[in-house]
Amino acid sequence: MSDHQDQRVSTYRKPFDWNRLVFNIFLVIVLFILLVPILIVIFSSFSGKDHLSWPFTDLTFRWYIEVLNRPLWVKTFINSLITAGLTTFFSLVLATPAAFALSKRTDKREVRFLSSFITWPIMMPPVILGIALLIFLSRIGLRGSYLAIAIGHTLWAAPLVFITMVAVFERFNPIYIMAAKDLGANDFQAFMKVTIPMVKSGIISAMFLAFVISTQEFIIALFLYSPSTITLPVELYTAIKDELSPGISAISVYMIGIVAVGLFVIDRVIGIENVGFSGKG
Numbered sequence: 001m002s003d004h005q006d007q008r009v010s011t012y013r014k015p016f017d018w019n020r021l022v023f024n025i026f027l028v029i030v031l032f033i034l035l036v037p038i039l040i041v042i043f044s045s046f047s048g049k050d051h052l053s054w055p056f057t058d059l060t061f062r063w064y065i066e067v068l069n070r071p072l073w074v075k076t077f078i079n080s081l082i083t084a085g086l087t088t089f090f091s092l093v094l095a096t097p098a099a100f101a102l103s104k105r106t107d108k109r110e111v112r113f114l115s116s117f118i119t120w121p122i123m124m125p126p127v128i129l130g131i132a133l134l135i136f137l138s139r140i141g142l143r144g145s146y147l148a149i150a151i152g153h154t155l156w157a158a159p160l161v162f163i164t165m166v167a168v169f170e171r172f173n174p175i176y177i178m179a180a181k182d183l184g185a186n187d188f189q190a191f192m193k194v195t196i197p198m199v200k201s202g203i204i205s206a207m208f209l210a211f212v213i214s215t216q217e218f219i220i221a222l223f224l225y226s227p228s229t230i231t232l233p234v235e236l237y238t239a240i241k242d243e244l245s246p247g248i249s250a251i252s253v254y255m256i257g258i259v260a261v262g263l264f265v266i267d268r269v270i271g272i273e274n275v276g277f278s279g280k281g
Contacts, residue, residue: 099165130223144226168202
């Protein structure tokens with residue numbers, strides 16, 4: 001009897017997992033859709049021809065050097081860095097205290113209402129935001145300035161920073177603040193000297209998020225720029241209308257590189273797996 005049971009066990013085969021197969025196929029399709037355009041841009045940036053064409057031949061670094069020697073591209077890159085820096089600062093200053101205050105609320109209805117109010121800009125089409133800002137900032141004389149573009153980008157980046165920081169503060173143990181207050185610290189001192197240092201990894205990730213959003217944002221900047229403050233994505237759009245050369249691909253690779261370098265730095269400093277919260281408890 002036992003031999004018969006052993007034979008049945010040995011001949012048992014696990015049923016084929018169709019769900020896993022479908023998931024893997026779907027994953028491959030998604031990766032293909034995401035990666036192939038990036039790979040095409042990267043390969044085309046090494047083309048030795050004056051226009052984009054297939055197949056890519058005469059591979060060269062010519063376009064990477066040429067775009068760096070053009071003052072217009074350098075200027076637009078600097079403009080993007082300036083607006084991204086302002087956007088990052090504004091987003092953190094506005095979103096971090098708001099996220100901290102909201103994380104202490106216990107009324108769920110109030111939390112949902114305030115969260116919806118703070119994050120409403122990302123629910124609106126960027127075109128609508130761009131038109132509204134164009135009208136408003138033109139009235140007060142700010143259109144075309146770095147500040148105007150930064151304000152527009154902040155409306156888009158701050159809600160995402162807020163969402164990130166809410167998740168961080170929800171995992172923060174309030175016992176540390178209570179201990180600081182027992183030692184004589186007021187609310188502001190406890191926030192600055194205890195809370196902020198313990199969530200520094202979350203702040204770094206939020207800074208990176210705001211910076212990347214600003215450097216890559218196009219639609220709002222298209223409404224608000226001036227010839228002296230034009231950003232890199234807007235200039236790319238203008239250049240593509242005139243001609244499509246491998247230099248455009250080279251600039252796109254530089255922009256991809258900014259994101260990659262940022263991720264590398266975060267990984268080396270705090271570790272990607274630790275992004276969000278550095279405190280224990």
